[in-house]
Amino acid sequence: MQPHLLLVAGLLVAFSLSGCGSKTESAAPAPAPPVPVVARPVQSLAQSRTVAVSGALEADKTVEVGFLIGGRVSQVSVEEGGRVRAGQVLASLDVGSYRYALGAANATLARAQDEYGRLKLMFDRGSLTASDLEAAATAVAQARAQQQQAAKNVRDGQVLAPISGRLARRGTDPGEIVGPGTPQFTIVSEGPILMRAAVPEAEVSELRPGLRTRVTVPALDSTFTGTIEAVGTVADPASRTYAVKITLPNPGGRLRPGMVAEAAIATTQKVQVLSVPGEAIVRDADQLTYVYVADAQRRQAYRQRVQVGGVTDQGVQLTAGVRAGQLVVVGGQQRLRDGASIHLTSPAQ
Numbered sequence: 001m002q003p004h005l006l007l008v009a010g011l012l013v014a015f016s017l018s019g020c021g022s023k024t025e026s027a028a029p030a031p032a033p034p035v036p037v038v039a040r041p042v043q044s045l046a047q048s049r050t051v052a053v054s055g056a057l058e059a060d061k062t063v064e065v066g067f068l069i070g071g072r073v074s075q076v077s078v079e080e081g082g083r084v085r086a087g088q089v090l091a092s093l094d095v096g097s098y099r100y101a102l103g104a105a106n107a108t109l110a111r112a113q114d115e116y117g118r119l120k121l122m123f124d125r126g127s128l129t130a131s132d133l134e135a136a137a138t139a140v141a142q143a144r145a146q147q148q149q150a151a152k153n154v155r156d157g158q159v160l161a162p163i164s165g166r167l168a169r170r171g172t173d174p175g176e177i178v179g180p181g182t183p184q185f186t187i188v189s190e191g192p193i194l195m196r197a198a199v200p201e202a203e204v205s206e207l208r209p210g211l212r213t214r215v216t217v218p219a220l221d222s223t224f225t226g227t228i229e230a231v232g233t234v235a236d237p238a239s240r241t242y243a244v245k246i247t248l249p250n251p252g253g254r255l256r257p258g259m260v261a262e263a264a265i266a267t268t269q270k271v272q273v274l275s276v277p278g279e280a281i282v283r284d285a286d287q288l289t290y291v292y293v294a295d296a297q298r299r300q301a302y303r304q305r306v307q308v309g310g311v312t313d314q315g316v317q318l319t320a321g322v323r324a325g326q327l328v329v330v331g332g333q334q335r336l337r338d339g340a341s342i343h344l345t346s347p348a349q
Contacts, residue, residue, distance in 0.1 A: 034343040037301065038331030039294040043275045044324040047312055048266040051206060053244065055197035057217070057259045059188035060247075063163055066171075066184040067093060068156040073176045078185075080170040084161040090185050091172060095157035102154050105147040112136075112143040165189040168257070188257055193250045195226065195261050198241035206267040207231050213246055213265040214311070217255065224248050224255070226263065264310060274322060275312040279330040291322065292329040292336050296344060301329055303338040 071093035078090050116136040122128035169186035172178055195215060199207060211228045225248075232243035246263055248255060282290045282303075289308055292301040306321030322328065329336065336342070 032341060034299060034341040035301075035335045036332055036345045037292075037294065037329045037336070037342045039296075039327040039344055040277055040280070040330050042318070042322045042324050042326045042328060043314060045273055045275050045312055045314060046270050047273050047275075047317075049206065049269040049271045050310055051199065051203045051265045051267060052262065052310070053197035053199055053265065054260065054262045055195050057248075057255055057257055057261055058194050058196060059165070059168075059257045060191050060194055061163055061165070061189035062168070062257075063187045064183035064185070065090070065159055065162060065187070066180075066182045067091075067159055067178055068180055069093070069098070069153050070179045071095065071098075071157065071177070073172050073174050073178060076170065076172060076174055078167050078170065080167055082167050083165070083190075084167055084187060085164045086161055088161045090159040090161055090167075092159075093157040093178075095154050098150065098153040098157060102147070102150040105143070105150040109140070109143040109147045112140045116140050159185065161185075161187055163187055163189055190253060191250070192247050193255045193257070194229075195246040195248060195263060197244050197246065197263060198236070198239060199231075199244050201235055201240050201242065204231065204242040204244075206269055207244060207265060211265055211267070213263045215246065215248060215261050215263045217259050217261050219259050220254060222254070228265065273309070273312060273317045274319075274324060275314045275317055276322070276328050277315040277330045280328040280333075281306075281308065281316055282333055291318075292333045293322065294327040294329050294342060294344065296327060299342055299344075301333075301336050301338075301340050301342045303336075 074092050074094040076091045078084055078088075084090065116133075116139070119128055119133055119136045123130070123133045165187045167185060168188045171184040171186075178184065207228060209228050209230060213226050213228060214223055215226045216223045226246040228244060229247045230243075230245040235242055244265075276291065280291045282292070284290065289306055290303050291306050293304045294301050304321050307319045309317040309319035311317065329342075332342075332345075
C-alpha cells in the first residue's frame with residue numbers, strides 16, 4: 001500500500017476512537033446533589049434503671065352476687081355493660097310462696113304470744129309452774145325466729161348491687177329457675193384500675209411502693225402514669241417471681257379489665273444509657289430499626305442497624321449500633337440511601 005494511503009487510514013481510525021471517547025464521557029451520569037439533613041449527636045445520659053414488666057389490667061373491686069334463696073326469676077332490671085349504683089335492685093324472684101310462708105309464720109307467732117300472755121296470768125296467780133311458763137316463752141322465741149327467717153326469705157327475693165360500678169356479667173333471665181348461692185351478676189368498680197405483674201427475684205429489691213411507672217396499653221396505643229401500690233414479700237414457688245400491684249387513675253374509663261399492659265418502672269439506681277431523638281429512628285418494610293449516621297468529614301450518611309431499648313427523658317434509648325458522640329440524622333432521612341452525600345443544614349448540637 002502507498003505511504004499516503006496508510007496515513008489516511010491511520011487518521012480515520014484516530015478520529016473514530018476520539019468520537020467514541022466523547023460519547024462515553026457525555027453518557028456518564030452527573031453525581032447526585034447532596035441531601036440537606038439535620039443531625040444531632042448520640043447522648044450518654046445518667047438515667048434511672050428501668051425494670052420492664054407486663055401483665056393484665058383488673059378492676060380495683062370485682063364483686064359477684066346472686067340470690068340467697070332459690071326460685072323462679074320474675075324480673076331482671078339491668079343490662080350487661082350498664083352502670084349500677086350501690087343498693088340498686090338487679091333482679092327479683094317470684095316470692096309468692098315465701099310470702100305465704102311469712103303469713104303463716106306471723107300467725108304462729110301471734111298464737112304463741114297470746115298463749116304466753118294467758119299462761120303468764122296463770123303464773124302470776126300461782127296456778128302455773130315456772131317450767132310451764134318457760135316452755136311457753138321458748139315457743140314464742142321459736143315462732144319469732146321462724147317469722148324473722150320467713151321475712152328474710154321475702155327480702156332475699158331481690159338481688160341488690162353491693163357497690164357502684166359496671167355490670168360485667170349478667171347470668172340469668174326472667175323465667176329461669178335459680179338456686180341459692182349461685183353467682184348471677186358480676187360488678188366491677190369504675191375507680192382506679194390495677195395492673196398486676198410478676199417481677200424476677202433479681203430485680204424485686206429495687207422496687208418499693210410509691211415508685212412512679214409508665215404503663216403502655218397496646219390496645220389503646222397510649223401510655224399512662226401509674227404508682228406501685230404493693231410489692232409481694234413471698235416469691236411464687238413455681239416461677240420464683242414476686243407480685244407487684246400498680247395503681248392507675250382511670251377518670252375517663254378508657255382502661256378496662258383484661259387489657260394487656262406493659263410497665264416500665266424507674267428504680268432509684270442510676271445507669272448510663274445512649275439516647276437519640278425519636279425522629280432519628282427509621283423502620284423498614286420488615287420492621288427492622290435503623291438510624292442514619294452522618295459523617296461530617298466525608299459528608300456522607302450511612303444506614304446503621306440499631307436496637308431500641310426503651311424511652312429516655314431525651315428521646316429513645318439505643319442499646320446497640322451506635323456510640324456516644326456520633327451524629328445521627330433527625331431530619332431529611334426520608335430522602336437518604338446508604339452512603340448518600342449530605343449537607344448539614346444546621347450545626348450539630
